[in-house]
Amino acid sequence: MTATGTREIREVAEHALAWTDAHLAAFALGEDALSADGEVDHSWKPLGELAQVCATVSHHTAPQDPLHTRAAAMLDFAWGQTGEGELFRHMQRLEPFATYPLEVYGAFASAGYRHRAYEEAAAVVARTRSWWLTEQEPTRRLAVLSAEERSGIRRAPVEELLPAGTWLAGRPEPWTFERDAGYAATHVVFHLTDWGRDPAGLPPALADYLHDWLPAWLDTCLEAGMWDLSCELLSVAATVPRLTGDPALGGAWERIRAAQRPTGALPELEHHSGDTEAAGADDDPHYFMNHYHSTLMAAFAAVLTTARPGGPAGEGTEGTGRKGPRHSGQGAPA
């Protein structure tokens, strides 16, 4: 751990989730979310990210922990927004070959929220040759593979889970790191580690690569006030064994704490935050969009950083999904 201790880092998560809870209404799916041409980035994406972060928080905290209680309640809220999974079927009928409903569903499924009829329907589409011939960015392909696995639709062969073709897997010159490469790299790690639940999913060569270079990326993102990407990098750092508590990350959490607003919100970019905050936050639609993801990522990173190795007490080895039998007893229909 850095000079900022576990307690202070935990507070980042507490404040961030308090803000999230206070803005839950903004995560609600509106009518436009249910049309084929709806704006996914403003509806399903925030809801899916809420579900993912809450799933991670509840996984890594003990049931009596207030963080756990709050995350679980928000996860219930998010599941309720999907009509307890029913809306995934609805979306599939509208856009059978769209991948985002499955990706969002995967976050719920990883937390135990399942809708069998949707899984069966998604498996039908996933069995087509076309589903796999769809041209996708390698990082997106990995996301879909991961979602299929989490949803029990198909257990991908191990070699397909290798992030071939992604920027990160090629271990490029680290000084070429830019914002887009950064988001792609963090998401490759999230998919490989089941969003921090299974650090063993990260191939050793990538863990070594991240150990060497992530500190320099994080430092420059923090300096640029890129809080969103900084928190994603801190989340990745928490899953790289040799980076846990490494002084090379020194000071990062102090900077995140200083950037977090008294409301618990963390702006995506420091220099974007002024206008929307001055304009009276809650009335401004941009305010939510400029803050929700960064705030969720702050909670995500803080919980992963402070999580005890191996997850919360009493959970044994659960969570090392790719090492042992995956989705045991979940009845993959494919």
Place this chain on the structure above:
Amino acid sequence: MEQSGTSTLLQGAVQDLASSVVSALRSGDHTHVLPAGTEEAGDVTLAAVRVLGADALLPGTLLRTPPDPAGLAVFRKAVEAYPPRADAAPTVRWSHWAMARALHRADPSGTFERPDEPGTGWLDGASWQFLTHQLAVLAPLALPGEDDGVTRAAGRRTVDVARGFVRAVRRRDWRQAAGAGRWLTLLPGVPETLGLRAGLEFVELMGGQDPQVALQLEAARLLARTGALV
């Protein structure tokens, strides 16, 4: 770099001198790097030699050619004109010491007395960011086969210096990137994934028009050719 706040005149003289060193490193002819005698060398020139430090003698050091006595006299005058003050920063002490070492090597029969090596305590536990900055300022110490305290400290923290190189490139701090890159050509265990060679080419592409950047890159090129530290 350290000379921020000094006069434009001095800046110009430093850049001119750095350009001369670069030309000499590239051509192998270093007889005209320094003015041909102490009479010709004014205060600004001497100050410029002090700013550039031991690198003013770099062509002779790296190309292993005998020194030009007139130029050496100018260099010695600069060493003697700017002794570090009692409260000088460690980088100032070390860069002066590096000059003294270079002078002693170039003219072992001379009367110049080599001062004791300064301490390296200020680098103990330094963050990788600070370490890289200090090493970049002390890039004239990055030479093959040396075993001074700073070189030993750098050798213990190769990955940290490599991280500092990445940071410097990301921050478009080409002087720091070039200085760190020069160290990395000598340090053991640089991770393959850094892509140092491509990195140095990139720094040259982006910042090589600055003679002080070009000097470090040219030095790195020669060091890569002559081999790593023992």
